[in-house]
Amino acid sequence: MLKAPVIKIIPFSCVDGPGNRSAIFFQGCGFHCKYCHNPETINLCRHCGRCVDACPVKALERCDAKVIWKHQLCCGCDTCIKTCTYNSSPKIRYMTTDEIIADITASLPFIQGITTSGGECTLHHRFIAELFDKIHYLGKTTFVDSNGQIDLRQRPHLIEVTDKVMLDIKSVDDQEHRMLTSQSCKVVLDNLHYLLTIHKLFEIRTVIVPGLLDNHRNVDVASKIISGWPGVRYKLIKFRTWGVVGELSNAQTPDDSLMEELENLVRHNGVSDIVVV
Amino acid sequence: MQDILDIVKKSGQTFNQRFIAMAKAAENTIDPIHLSEEAQYFVDRKVVFDMAEGKAPYRPRYVTPDYEKFLKQGSSFLMLDPPKDIFEAVSYLMILYHHVPAAGGTLVYIGHLDRLLAPYDKDEKETYRAVDMLLKHVDRTISDSFVHCDIGPYDTRVGRIILDLSAKMQRPVPNMSLIYNEHTPDDFALKAIEAGLVCSKPSFVNDAMYTKDWGSRYAVASCYNVLPIGGGGYTLGRLNLMELGKLAGTKESLVEDLLPRAVKAQCEQMDKRIQFMVDECHFFENSFLNDEGLIEKDKFVGMVGLVGLAECVNTVLGAHKPEERFGTSETANQFAEVIVDKIYEIVTEYKPRHGRFYLHGQVGIAEDVGLTPATRIPVGEEPELPLHLAVTARLQKHFATGIGELYPFDATAKKNPQSILDIIKGAFKMNMRYISFYSSDSDVIRVTGYLVKLSDIEKLENGQAVLDNSTVLGSGAKKGLKILGRKVRGI
Numbered sequence: 001m002l003k004a005p006v007i008k009i010i011p012f013s014c015v016d017g018p019g020n021r022s023a024i025f026f027q028g029c030g031f032h033c034k035y036c037h038n039p040e041t042i043n044l045c046r047h048c049g050r051c052v053d054a055c056p057v058k059a060l061e062r063c064d065a066k067v068i069w070k071h072q073l074c075c076g077c078d079t080c081i082k083t084c085t086y087n088s089s090p091k092i093r094y095m096t097t098d099e100i101i102a103d104i105t106a107s108l109p110f111i112q113g114i115t116t117s118g119g120e121c122t123l124h125h126r127f128i129a130e131l132f133d134k135i136h137y138l139g140k141t142t143f144v145d146s147n148g149q150i151d152l153r154q155r156p157h158l159i160e161v162t163d164k165v166m167l168d169i170k171s172v173d174d175q176e177h178r179m180l181t182s183q184s185c186k187v188v189l190d191n192l193h194y195l196l197t198i199h200k201l202f203e204i205r206t207v208i209v210p211g212l213l214d215n216h217r218n219v220d221v222a223s224k225i226i227s228g229w230p231g232v233r234y235k236l237i238k239f240r241t242w243g244v245v246g247e248l249s250n251a252q253t254p255d256d257s258l259m260e261e262l263e264n265l266v267r268h269n270g271v272s273d274i275v276v277v
Numbered sequence: 278m279q280d281i282l283d284i285v286k287k288s289g290q291t292f293n294q295r296f297i298a299m300a301k302a303a304e305n306t307i308d309p310i311h312l313s314e315e316a317q318y319f320v321d322r323k324v325v326f327d328m329a330e331g332k333a334p335y336r337p338r339y340v341t342p343d344y345e346k347f348l349k350q351g352s353s354f355l356m357l358d359p360p361k362d363i364f365e366a367v368s369y370l371m372i373l374y375h376h377v378p379a380a381g382g383t384l385v386y387i388g389h390l391d392r393l394l395a396p397y398d399k400d401e402k403e404t405y406r407a408v409d410m411l412l413k414h415v416d417r418t419i420s421d422s423f424v425h426c427d428i429g430p431y432d433t434r435v436g437r438i439i440l441d442l443s444a445k446m447q448r449p450v451p452n453m454s455l456i457y458n459e460h461t462p463d464d465f466a467l468k469a470i471e472a473g474l475v476c477s478k479p480s481f482v483n484d485a486m487y488t489k490d491w492g493s494r495y496a497v498a499s500c501y502n503v504l505p506i507g508g509g510g511y512t513l514g515r516l517n518l519m520e521l522g523k524l525a526g527t528k529e530s531l532v533e534d535l536l537p538r539a540v541k542a543q544c545e546q547m548d549k550r551i552q553f554m555v556d557e558c559h560f561f562e563n564s565f566l567n568d569e570g571l572i573e574k575d576k577f578v579g580m581v582g583l584v585g586l587a588e589c590v591n592t593v594l595g596a597h598k599p600e601e602r603f604g605t606s607e608t609a610n611q612f613a614e615v616i617v618d619k620i621y622e623i624v625t626e627y628k629p630r631h632g633r634f635y636l637h638g639q640v641g642i643a644e645d646v647g648l649t650p651a652t653r654i655p656v657g658e659e660p661e662l663p664l665h666l667a668v669t670a671r672l673q674k675h676f677a678t679g680i681g682e683l684y685p686f687d688a689t690a691k692k693n694p695q696s697i698l699d700i701i702k703g704a705f706k707m708n709m710r711y712i713s714f715y716s717s718d719s720d721v722i723r724v725t726g727y728l729v730k731l732s733d734i735e736k737l738e739n740g741q742a743v744l745d746n747s748t749v750l751g752s753g754a755k756k757g758l759k760i761l762g763r764k765v766r767g768i
Contacts, residue, residue: 011662012696012700013696015692020695020697020699106663106664110704275692
């Protein structure tokens, strides 16, 4: 039975794809973005145990050299996450697909489908393929929220059961992408073209960070790529400092005039469905 | 006489508000209705209540006239021919509104406005002006957010104009419901949701459920009270289950002994009040609405309202820990269902002299403290939204004269109104009857069932007079029911 590390399950979400959806967040990511809002989702816990001593309500325990999280006792103060020096969290549940389905059963009458997110959920592609297969059987849709870091052309078992993908285009310049995320953008852009040709792209999203990124170029190039595919949405996201650690923790949020300028650029390039958040 | 002097001198009250209070004071100087000793026992223990409608009921609490018939035939009493265009239609409706009696002094139902006006909708600009006049007139003259307008289930230009104007006006009056069924197009429903997220109306009505109870000719009036068109509600009694729970020693004594006795006592009070209204005050013989067929006696019903199911269940089960309490615990929810089933059984068996009695989920009154409306889960004890919706739906099945629940959503939902429509569709498939929602950043918000403007509550609390009567109630509910503490749903 496959298991995967689940960070949390949100029963109802209005920001993870069309309509009302349950959103499932998986631990682990191959990118290390400077503006990551939840860096504790990047690495899998290595059970060093620093957080066990820090927990004020004794919701963490050491057992067989592993850190065990007792979620019934947890008060949600996030002291463990603040203590961790390894961009991880002990508050992970290793779940089977059936356990996830049991968890969202109460939500099923009210949702169009589910969205898997992260971290980077496609790292668990076999698990997610199994989950999506079961979700389709329940008559619901399956969406993937991804930064495109693994080559989706090589994962047909996942793509076959995925209805749509929401893809981050963080930068279209390889050097800039490496500076921002530590990885190349080649696979991301390959995935973008691939998803467009198989009609499985729901939206692309770009976080706008003044001063750090060539926002105009990124938005210009990306919007031109999707403009030939009507129905694909462009979501422009204002950088915000929530949860960000490191050099960008005090960086500036873009003002409305910049966002408006970029929105106009996207529209000028022929994309009609634009969301600014 | 001190109370009379208090009424005429009370600050922060308009002439009309004082005038209504004076009429009520006069009515309450007599006491013509006499209850049995058993019924009085429950009145004295605050279990059975006549909603302070007045001691001498000479008119029904709610009247829901057949406005469609009125527009078709005109009125000989009012010397009006059938209207020829939309301005006459709107004008004649405004005239008739003035003549519809109600226990609170102001009417509670102004019609299914889109269906009524669609036949006169020839030119979009004219229709817009006419509807604008009508809505302003209702807001500024009736000034009571218990007055209710219905739209839907079909997409019409008039319906869209009503939604546009409501979003633009940002007024609590009139209250509004969208009759929703499988034929309502998604884009019309989404437009209604977009309006709802900026002005807290309309609410959504599960047409499939109410059509089973009444056929298609029903009106949603006042908060969310459902009544036959061309009739109304004689009276609304209120059974306070919280107080009844305090008298019960065990589950069995509540269900087998106290509930049957208390429900019969509530029915007796209503029955006697209706007899006084119909047989002694001869309401129907003195109404041109009745003479002209705009109301008919056999379309009037009595409403048995319930409050405090949550407190009753928790008290009788001795549930103190969060996981044992009503809403979260399956045992408690099952017991709640047993109570409601029992009440339904007794009310259905009761044969009053006039009409029949039906259950209603009462929304509370301004003086309530710590008493949860209808069958709702108390503010502050809401479980996760999917469970909250399921428990709510499950307890609404018997409430043919209306019940509702409200859900404030985080303003983020404005970017994805489809998410709210998905929730509504799911809830209606689970047989929820009625759902209200608003955005956490709205000025017009829903207080248990009616609408108030938060900025008006502030004015009132600073001693200034405000136009809308319901503001006074909203101010009370804010303190007594912690209404502003309703869990906001970030979805």
